[in-house]
Amino acid sequence: MKVVDTIPRMSTLVKIFKKEGKSIGLVPTMGYLHEGHLSLVRAASKHTDVVVMSIFVNPIQFGPKEDFEKYPRDLKRDEELATSAGADIIFSPSVNNMYPAGYSTYVNVETLTSGLCGASRPGHFKGVTTVVAKLFEIVRPDISYFGQKDAQQAIVIKKMAEDLNMGIEIKIMPTIREKDGLAMSSRNIYLSEDERKDALVLHGSLMKAEEMIKSGERESRKIIRAIEGMIKSVPSARLDYASIVDTVNLKEAKVLSGEMLIALAVFIGKTRLIDNTIVKGLK
Numbered sequence: 610m611k612v613v614d615t616i617p618r619m620s621t622l623v624k625i626f627k628k629e630g631k632s633i634g635l636v637p638t639m640g641y642l643h644e645g646h647l648s649l650v651r652a653a654s655k656h657t658d659v660v661v662m663s664i665f666v667n668p669i670q671f672g673p674k675e676d677f678e679k680y681p682r683d684l685k686r687d688e689e690l691a692t693s694a695g696a697d698i699i700f701s702p703s704v705n706n707m708y709p710a711g712y713s714t715y716v717n718v719e720t721l722t723s724g725l726c727g728a729s730r731p732g733h734f735k736g737v738t739t740v741v742a743k744l745f746e747i748v749r750p751d752i753s754y755f756g757q758k759d760a761q762q763a764i765v766i767k768k769m770a771e772d773l774n775m776g777i778e779i780k781i782m783p784t785i786r787e788k789d790g791l792a793m794s795s796r797n798i799y800l801s802e803d804e805r806k807d808a809l810v811l812h813g814s815l816m817k818a819e820e821m822i823k824s825g826e827r828e829s830r831k832i833i834r835a836i837e838g839m840i841k842s843v844p845s846a847r848l849d850y851a852s853i854v855d856t857v858n859l860k861e862a863k864v865l866s867g868e869m870l871i872a873l874a875v876f877i878g879k880t881r882l883i884d885n886t887i888v889k890g891l892k
């Protein structure tokens with residue numbers, strides 16, 4: 610496994626791989642790896658010859674009051690974990706390398722980014738699509754892997770790749786959870802012991818929503834009200850949003866039908882966590 614920390618060095622390696630006819634899989638991350646990230650590496654190593662994991666805490670996707678500075682970082686630990694999962698290269702450029710003085714080009718996907726996390730975090734997705742577009746240019750992957758955990762992000766990136774004819778296959782892999790249901794996230798490290806227990810309300814309320822749907826409920830308002838009720842019952846929890854949207858256009862649905870994404874963002878103390886579930890075949 611190689612750690613590559615400059616763009617020119619990464620580009621040179623990419624040229625060599627292409628010349629050798631090797632396919633490249635890219636797993637973009639912000640590091641502080643967990644099983645969720647590693648599941649993407651494992652998927653990539655099954656389908657591509659060279660697996661590149663990027664580790665870059667991208668400043669332009671964080672709002673001014675968000676956690677860019679304190680976002681957890683541990684490159685040494687990440688190297689070991691990524692290697693064990695089958696990564697061939699860790700690409701970890703510096704902020705200056707990615708955004709030198711005078712940097713002024715951004716990629717923005719419209720419409721799909723206006724709701725859900727896009728509404729709560731203005732500018733967030735512009736930062737995400739810009740960094741991912743840059744990583745795609747640098748690494749030139751055949752396939753890039755993203756997690757269902759960040760459902761809106763995955764849909765937005767798919768749209769960007771399509772709209773800009775990037776010729777890169779975007780694969781979306783299932784959310785990996787702790788045994789008790791909490792979706793794995795680098796930000797879970799911020800939670801105190803009590804908050805960690807309270808955080809179970811995210812998965813719990815999604816399961817409650819699924820149960821209601823299984824019992825025949827199709828009215829979005831009623832399901833959202835049940836989710837809100839569960840979140841309210843946990844003292845350290847504050848709902849940012851709970852929304853039921855179409856999985857293709859991310860538009861809110863009053864009545865559930867076809868395939869729906871139930872997505873939520875909840876502050877547990879000061880930590881903002883997200884989770885979601887997809888329900889299919891609704892009539």
Ligand code: AMP
Nearest residue numbers: 638639640645755756758759784785793
């Ligand atoms: P991050 O480092 O949080 O930016 O995430 C990097 C990639 O890992 C994104 O595609 C995420 O959707 C994915 N990811 C994060 N957490 C999980 C999880 N629990 N299960 C599956 N994929 C995840």
